[in-house]
Amino acid sequence: MAAERRGNAYVVMPLDRVTDSGGMTMSEFTNNDATIKVEEGKDTDSNGSKTDVGRYLEVFGAELVGTGVLLCIGCASCIAGDDDKPITDFHSALTFGFTVSTIICIFGHISAAHLNPAVTVAFYVLGHINVPMMLVYFIAQIMGAIMGVGVLVLLTPEGWIKSDMCVTQPHDNLTGYQAAGIEFVATMALIFLVCGLSDPRCAARQDSVPLKFAALLIALSLAVGKYTGASLNPVRSLGPAIWTGNWNQHWVYWVSPLSAGIVTPLFYTTCFLRGGQS
Template sequence: MQPTLTKSVVLTLIGHISAAHLNPAVSVAAIILGKINIPMAVVYILAELSGGIAGFGLLQVVTPDSILRSKSNGSCCALCVTLPHPELSAFQAVLAEGLATSVLILVVCAVWDKRNERNTDSVPLRFGFTVMAIAAAEGPYTGASMNPARSLGPVIWTGVWESHWVYWVGPIVGAVLTAFMYKQVFDRTPAHVSQVTEDDNEQAIPLQSNRHSKELEAERGSDLNITQA
């Protein structure tokens, strides 16, 4: 529940400023869909990774030491570290993260779709519920990270690097394949069609205005003829 509400709040706060990617996988999808260029994506990803590291560092500062450290040997525990289920193979873990990220990216692609531009008011809420549903279904398998930045922060501070690569390969591959599929299958509207539609809309009002002006001129001319008669 907490990650869901957090993402919804952040989307509300900065979604109109930077689109609130919060996730390198989302930024990679944005490159494929033409939303941002590669240099800007690098800036986004660096900011996301830095935010994940700084965020977990702040969490350590405000968290009691008894929670941060194991009572048995005093070593730092894997607080917030995402780890695959012990009975999963590496392939299964990557596949689970990839599928979970694919669902997330499908929602992101739909939100960015031009045909959905007028339905953005409830995006934070819809995105939050999406994350909640995915976490409930996939969480027991790998923790449902779907975000390399979310998984990187804890391992930097705790040093628990076990299976960390899963949380890069799965989400990034899932994001690339899903964004490419969406672009090829669903986002197929020719550019000239949308341009013609926009031009028609822009010309509609002037045409109506010109027609109305001509009608007024004709009426005035008729009134003038009647008066002169």
């Protein structure tokens, strides 16, 4: 049971402390504060654990591929095809939600499958990663998003690519500030889930983590998709914007999610964690 729980605890693992021999739950981590010592020119320490360089490469690869797969599959659901039938919010919500849950199953034990700079910022605020690791996440996620949409464009017939393919933009009746508020609140809900699963008191409730994220993302997409496209993720909006050249109110999809990634964990740790300990 203990080994199985460690394998599933991919959301609560402080990644700068995870070795290549397996993960640990947050409660196990707080009782075993051993760190990995880095020897220059080597990618493992004397105990065979991954050093900083090895961890950076693992995380970079997992986030690059994971984010690329998310954008490629997710944005494919936004393409109508020959019959040009309208794409419903339900269609895209299911695709993005279940794609995220599957990627968590694949890469969760390697990088915690952030796939989203807002989640990465939250992990930093919670104290689970340091600045260099945060930058590794950011670079991998940005590159992955651009590459993922690029692969989709390359494999899709030219006539199917529209000027607003998979682009998130506010409804015409919304002001930029209204859209920013909606994205902020929706991303807060996502980050609250991250904070809750990172809470030491939740260490024994990790078995259905992928489905929890799928359910929340589907619900949020259905709720706010008609307002802003339900991005909740800067790079999810960046990839399509780069390939279509559509930058309408693009600032909303960076300012709001990243702000929520900072504010939400601060609120959670202040109000809900005993003694402010993460």
